[in-house]
Amino acid sequence: MVSNKRLKIFLLVFSLLMAMFSYYAWQIFKTPNFDVDKKPFALLIPKGSTYETVLDTLEKNKLIRDELSFRFLAKVFNYPSRVKPGRYLIYETTGNWELIRKLRNGSQDALKITFSNIRLKEDLAGKLGRQLAYDSATIYRLLDSSSIVEPLGFSKETIPCLFIPDTYEVFWTISFEDFLAKMKKSYDRYWTVDRVQAAKALGLSPSEVGILASIVYGESKETSEQSRIAGVYWNRLQVKMPLQADPTIVFAWKDFTIKRVTGRYTSINSPYNTYRLIGLPPGPISIPDPRVMDKVLNLEKHNYLYFCAKEDFSGSHNFAVSYSEHLQNAAKFQKALDDHKIY
8 A cells, every 4th residue: 555655645746846847948948048139130141160069159149048058958969070061041930959960961042042233343332242152352353353253155244244133142152153153044034035146136135235224224214215315326326326324434433423524524445435436335234124125125116316304304205306406405404413403
């Protein structure tokens, strides 16, 4: 009788101990253990990092609530010898086991990179440098390297044409060569056989379409006018007339605060000075938008050789066939600039 009573007490105590142990184990494994706001924290682990490096990053950002439990599980599951580089998101609900399993398996979280309205190669390098595991100086050097860009079919000047504006998912640790290869696949998807043939019919290469599209976009954001403006520039190319595109002058100066292009600006010695030189500049003046490239490929056929912004600053333009008519339109716009003290 006494033996049975002792057995019952033992089983009860054992059950309580097991329940307590299970609850503690559950807390170690599953309970959220990181001070993260609603926005997830991106833990970046560069190549060559050690377990202590990872801990230092977590500690410096004051993320771990219970470091002892994290260290215990990390050693139990041999994470210190299985550190893998990458970008890993930590959420407010993340527990020790969830994060350790993600880290030891190298299960990175992809990041999204969006290209739109980037003017300079330096800006592109800066944007990529803020998101990929390379600094902007290294990226610029690679984009400015003939040995890197020429195998892709581009020059140092035309390489921005490779980047089709869109949102891309990539891993933080992607090699830059693989990143460029991904961009090339997107570029090739855009340049279908029909588009290549349309460019050829205009006497333009794909890169030249991109260059012209960047100029058209620089001239007007009005989609209803872009194919007509493209037609004006195409007409000028046919008669070997300088494009005289103000956006190329602004680009040559790299001063995007210029509001009025005057003779002082058009005197610049630059391959992008389309007032002095005939033909397209050597590269685009921004990453060309595929929608505007489609406007170029389907440019409006007409006899206009001139256009000028309307004096009402609506963003629309007056088009002219003759130079005398153009001078009248230009005089109206110049007067409006003077009236608004835009010099």
